Amino acid sequence: MLTTTQDKFEDFEIEKTIGLVRGNTIRTKNIGYDLVASLRTIVGGEIPEYTKMMNESREEAFKRMIQEAQMLGADAVVGLRFGTSSVLPGSAEFLCYGTAVTLKK
Known part of the structure; x- marks a missing residue:
């Protein structure tokens, strides 16, 4: 399945x-992630546990749209x-949407 943020494909x-097609997922924070994140806020920097959760959520929404x-x-x-x-509080919806089309060369 081809996808693009543009409104057409060059080829x-x-x-x-x-x-319209869409996929979504709703995720909640994890108590384990919250504890680790709280500790990381003391020293600063990325919170990889949340980064991973966000990436997984986006991928799931994308997969459902496809x-x-x-x-x-x-x-x-x-x-x-x-x-x-x-x-x-503590939960978020991740939504992926676009316009489904058929293509010809």
Whole structure:
């Protein structure tokens, strides 16, 4: 499945616009991560536990968007975007969305 943040591909023409596709996941913080993160704030620097959790969340949302596009018969997703929002204290939604299309050379 081809994806791009642009609205087209250089080597392909959009044959048909299928429509909006999206994937999301909601994640909560982990007590273990919070303890380690609290200690890291004393000395500063990256908090790799949270970086890992954020990357995994984005990947899961992306994967779910791709699955939806495939179910609709798309070849690609254009206009790909990511978003986040707070749902509850200590939790966040990760959203990936774009426009599913079919392509021709």
